[in-house]
Amino acid sequence: MTLCMVGTGYVGLVSGACFAETGQTVVCADKDESKIQMLEGGKIPIFEPGLEEVVERSVAAGRLSFTSDVAAAIRDAEVVFVAVGTPPRADGGADLSAVDAVARSVAEHAEREMVLVLKSTVPVGTNRRVRRIVADAPHPIHVVSNPEFLKEGEAVNDFLRPDRVVIGCDSDDEFARGVMSRLYHPVCLDRNRMVWMDPASAELTKYVANTMLAMRISFMNEISQLCEKVGADVHSVRHGVGSDSRIGPKFLYAGPGYGGSCFPKDVKALVHTAREAGLELELVATTDRVNARQKGVLLRKIRAHFADDLRGKRIAVWGVAFKPRTDDIRDSASLTLVDALLADGAEVILHDPEALDNARARYGDRVEYAATAYGAAEGADALCLLTEWREYQNPDFGRLKEQMRGTLLLDGRNIWSTYGLRGQGFHYDGIGVHGS
Numbered sequence: 177m178t179l180c181m182v183g184t185g186y187v188g189l190v191s192g193a194c195f196a197e198t199g200q201t202v203v204c205a206d207k208d209e210s211k212i213q214m215l216e217g218g219k220i221p222i223f224e225p226g227l228e229e230v231v232e233r234s235v236a237a238g239r240l241s242f243t244s245d246v247a248a249a250i251r252d253a254e255v256v257f258v259a260v261g262t263p264p265r266a267d268g269g270a271d272l273s274a275v276d277a278v279a280r281s282v283a284e285h286a287e288r289e290m291v292l293v294l295k296s297t298v299p300v301g302t303n304r305r306v307r308r309i310v311a312d313a314p315h316p317i318h319v320v321s322n323p324e325f326l327k328e329g330e331a332v333n334d335f336l337r338p339d340r341v342v343i344g345c346d347s348d349d350e351f352a353r354g355v356m357s358r359l360y361h362p363v364c365l366d367r368n369r370m371v372w373m374d375p376a377s378a379e380l381t382k383y384v385a386n387t388m389l390a391m392r393i394s395f396m397n398e399i400s401q402l403c404e405k406v407g408a409d410v411h412s413v414r415h416g417v418g419s420d421s422r423i424g425p426k427f428l429y430a431g432p433g434y435g436g437s438c439f440p441k442d443v444k445a446l447v448h449t450a451r452e453a454g455l456e457l458e459l460v461a462t463t464d465r466v467n468a469r470q471k472g473v474l475l476r477k478i479r480a481h482f483a484d485d486l487r488g489k490r491i492a493v494w495g496v497a498f499k500p501r502t503d504d505i506r507d508s509a510s511l512t513l514v515d516a517l518l519a520d521g522a523e524v525i526l527h528d529p530e531a532l533d534n535a536r537a538r539y540g541d542r543v544e545y546a547a548t549a550y551g552a553a554e555g556a557d558a559l560c561l562l563t564e565w566r567e568y569q570n571p572d573f574g575r576l577k578e579q580m581r582g583t584l585l586l587d588g589r590n591i592w593s594t595y596g597l598r599g600q601g602f603h604y605d606g607i608g609v610h611g612s
């Protein structure tokens with residue numbers, strides 16, 4: 177089949193390359209010409225482990241190509257995927273202008289009966305809305321909802337070995353069902369991973385899944401605050417709770433607040449969807465509020481340590497990406513911290529193995545950038561760990577002690593809590609852990 181992926185970002189590029197890997201012919205289209213030029217020149221605009229090899233292989237085999245001529249790519253396609261951004265509006269709802277634009281383009285340029293697949297995360301009702309937009313197209317357009325569940329940092333593996341593939345499709349739409357079954361068959365060979373449902377349920381499933389995960393994190397972040405008050409250790413509590421097979425161990429880590437391009441916006445969008453339907457989702461709204469408060473946790477600790485005067489203090493931040501194995505800094509807890517440190521008059525030195533280019537695009541010369549983790553710590557009054565990249569997990573603390581001007585180590589990921597750092601002359605603090 178000939179596929180067109182409209183939107184060549186984290187989701188579109190990974191999905192397009194992986195479909196090409198399974199033998200489909202894929203054109204990845206994007207209105208961002210500089211991105212397309214990079215891809216045509218053999219460069220991958222994002223850091224995503226394993227993606228470069230998949231892209232290279234499929235391009236060399238002639239199955240994957242790139243274009244900024246979105247209309248032409250739609251014209252040639254049998255299946256068009258929508259993988260454009262759906263950023264939050266000021267009122268918390270999702271901005272669907274890019275989705276609508278692609279739908280209008282499909283209505284105008286499609287030259288055959290085809291399937292239009294909504295892969296972007298979109299609120300309930302978007303499938304219906306898109307059907308209205310394409311209703312008068314000269315050829316039948318079958319609109320399917322197929323939300324994407326890949327995780328940045330694991331995206332290629334998640335796409336090729338998914339836990340499940342959710343497909344929202346009318347039960348009597350044999351054309352669309354046939355196309356979707358065929359497309360996903362290669363990644364569902366070992367067992368049936370396709371979960372079929374109506375489009376509204378598919379749209380909601382994506383938001384509920386992300387919110388459930390965000391809620392677990394916010395819950396443990398709240399519990400970490402309680403641990404600090406009552407002298408408990410959130411590591412131990414997590415371990416004790418997560419070993420219950422009904423609960424499981426994942427997404428129970430206290431930290432500096434969840435970030436990324438999905439959880440914050442999707443939680444807000446679910447609250448918004450419910451409000452529009454006349455319902456207040458209390459748990460979901462609170463998940464968002466707890467996270468906003470948690471994003472100030474490290475700043476409060478730094479201010480307390482320096483008696484509320486950060487002017488001229490050099491604060492090193494290890495990690496800008498919202499999690500390891502990605503260069504994505506969207507809504508990262510690091511950004512909240514750095515913004516606040518700068519507003520308080522501190523000097524900030526950033527290190528991240530992959531995300532410094534994105535940090536530079538945001539902060540320019542308002543912060544310093546270090547080529548190495550140790551370089552960032554040089555002369556620092558405090559060192560904050562924000563992203564649990566492997567290289568930060570077991571640093572040479574003797575070397576850090578010599579390099580730093582001050583002694584404050586703030587461990588936003590609770591990785592160093594058992595290392596006996598207080599005995600080495602540091603002021604160690606984590607998030608809801610005893611530390612040593």
Ligand SMILES: NC(=O)c1ccc[n+]([C@@H]2O[C@H](COP(=O)([O-])OP(=O)(O)OC[C@H]3O[C@@H](n4cnc5c(N)ncnc54)[C@H](O)[C@@H]3O)[C@@H](O)[C@H]2O)c1
Binds near residue numbers: 278296
């Ligand atoms: N990033 C993730 O981990 C992830 C995971 C699952 C779902 N999603 C969802 O997938 C969607 C895309 O996310 P992303 O992270 O890939 O976004 P992104 O910002 O990385 O990529 C979106 C791309 O769409 C392009 N675009 C926007 N409007 C366009 C138009 N009219 N025509 C052509 N191209 C256009 C942009 O230039 C950009 O390259 C969002 O709805 C997101 O919530 C993201």
